[in-house]
Amino acid sequence: MTNINEELKQYKNYELWTLQDKKADSALTEQITSIESNKIPEKFTSGLELDVGVDSKYKLSSNVTWLSNLGSDEVDLEGSDIRFVYIADHEFHGVSV
């Protein structure tokens, strides 16, 4: 009878250890998943973006004619760009102006 009791105890312990292992495994998986979701792109599945162009330049080439060819020239156009972006979905961003 004592032997049977000892065997049962061991079996219970085995079950407990198995359960603890499983718990530990799932905790680890959850931890890894939560680290993935903290990455920056995951946080910006939707959002707003403001883009300000710094000192942008265009090059204008021109040719003027009046009675005959008056000449060609090139000039820089300087200015600014501003953009508003609505981020509609992960990686695929929406309408902007």
Place this chain on the structure above:
Amino acid sequence: MSEHNGKQTTSTSYYSIKVTENTPYIRYDHSLYSNDNFLLEGQIAAGFNLITVEIDHPQLSPNTSSSLGFMLEPSLFSGMEIQDEVLLGLGMSLPLDSFKGNANWLYSGYTLNYNYEITKSPIVFLIFRFSI
């Protein structure tokens, strides 16, 4: 939305040019590298470009023309998280579109033609991104 200005001087006078653009577009972003507070993205934008060009000359009446073009713009963005869910970064865009046009005036009984072509240089953007 953008505005660019310039002045082209001639031997006797000048033309002043103002280019205004309104550009609705869609953009695809692909994350190249990211960690907890840094992000590097490759982006490609495509859309339409409504361009208005105003050309002024002191001795001629102002000339304004509008046109609709197609825009295509690859770019690179790198940003870092400065606050929770706020990114501050820099972007470098390479606009691939260019446009041509002309302005005409009747001057002393003869037509004065001003033909132009505008090409864009790479643009550096300061970028704020907010999560909502």
